[in-house]
Every structure is written in C-alpha cells, then in structure tokens.
Amino acid sequence: MDSPLWSQWWVWMAAAAALGILEMLVPAWVFLGFALGAAIMGCLMATGWLTLGAAGSLLLFAVLSLAAYLVLRRLLGMKKGQVKVWTTDINDN
Numbered sequence: 098m099d100s101p102l103w104s105q106w107w108v109w110m111a112a113a114a115a116l117g118i119l120e121m122l123v124p125a126w127v128f129l130g131f132a133l134g135a136a137i138m139g140c141l142m143a144t145g146w147l148t149l150g151a152a153g154s155l156l157l158f159a160v161l162s163l164a165a166y167l168v169l170r171r172l173l174g175m176k177k178g179q180v181k182v183w184t185t186d187i188n189d190n
Contacts, residue, residue: 131165
C-alpha cells in the first residue's frame with residue numbers, strides 16, 4: 098500500500114458511511130451533505146477518474162459536499178408554512 102489514505106476509495110466510502118450514521122444520530126442536513134460528498138469522492142476514486150493530492154482531494158470534497166447540501170436543502174428543506182411565528186405571549190392577558 099504505497100498510496101496515501103486520502104487517495105484510497107474505500108477510505109472515502111468508510112467516511113461516507115460514518116457521516117451517514119452521524120446524520121441519523123444528530124439530524125442536520127450538513128452531515129448528509131458531507132456523506133454524499135464523501136460517497137461521490139469514493140466513486141470517482143474507485144473508477145480511476147480522480148487522482149489528486151491531499152489539497153485537491155479536500156477541495157473537491159468540500160465543493161461536492163456544499164453542492165450536495167444545497168441541493169438537499171432545496172429539495173427536502175423546510176416547507177412553506179412549517180414554521181409557527183408567535184405574535185402574542187402566553188403570559189400576556
């Protein structure tokens with residue numbers, strides 16, 4: 098195993114699985130975006146289409162994660178009318 102860990106496809110897939118599990122334990126769209134970004138990185142590295150250094154891999158991971166997060170928020174985010182805005186206080190008479 099001469100190549101560093103960040104260039105191994107299985108490391109990215111393991112990170113995606115760990116982030117997916119973290120998303121189930123601590124629900125936030127951010128972790129799911131990170132998980133999808135890591136899964137895409139793992140797929141790109143497994144097919145051999147991607148050979149970057151550490152900085153390039155982390156930059157592409159960040160861009161992919163941000164894109165996945167924004168798409169998820171757009172598609173599955175808060176629906177209109179889901180937030181209740183209170184105009185009166187319960188203690189006001």
